[in-house]
């Protein structure tokens with residue numbers, strides 16, 4: 001039985017004071033112990049969140065990390081070893097906003113994934129298609145290519161300790177959510193692709209859905225057999241909404 005997971009990606013939002021408020025509200029939530037819950041603040045506030053959530057079951061992750069595992073001469077970057085040192089357990093790799101706006105291609109994503117794992121962080125690998133790719137019937141091809149690139153470079157065993165998030169780009173921050181069936185079809189294809197390599201790892205890995213998930217649609221999405229939780233952007237900035245999504249994942 002896979003444990004469900006809810007991950008809150010705060011993106012480039014927050015100030016010291018708004019994050020202090022969010023931490024306080026998160027601490028007041030009644031959260032299901034059957035769900036792995038993590039929040040991903042902007043790097044600058046990771047320590048504040050780690051300290052603020054001490055003793056709480058919510059874990060902390062980073063939104064990005066360097067291609068090199070250890071500290072060194074790489075101006076402006078933060079190594080996954082430093083993130084682990086700061087108290088992170090997870091790191092998002094390959095988010096479509098970084099793929100598109102920062103030019104992160106599969107080769108970079110794969111290096112970041114490997115570096116994160118080398119430092120004991122659990123990578124949350126994001127994959128997903130653009131609207132024109134869906135409309136031209138290429139969704140499964142795109143997703144399978146992104147996943148295949150990582151399998152080819154790093155091998156299948158890396159998925160024993162990783163999470164995959166399927167995030168259709170057209171659903172991110174747009175209010176357009178994939179229907180539960182659309183999301184399930186892609187998740188099933190991802191699991192089948194992994195299963196053709198190693199069935200045990202394919203059955204164990206958590207596949208999260210991301211893209212305009214909110215309290216109102218979470219339960220329906222999470223009821224699908226291959227959807228093991230969600231990667232939540234906008235709705236994770238509201239503690240009560242986030243709490244409701246976590247409870248939906250626990251049911």
Ligand code: PGA
Pocket residue numbers: 009167171172173174175210211212213231232233234235
């Ligand atoms: P959204 O973002 O929930 O605001 O659509 C999801 C994500 O980008 O991870």
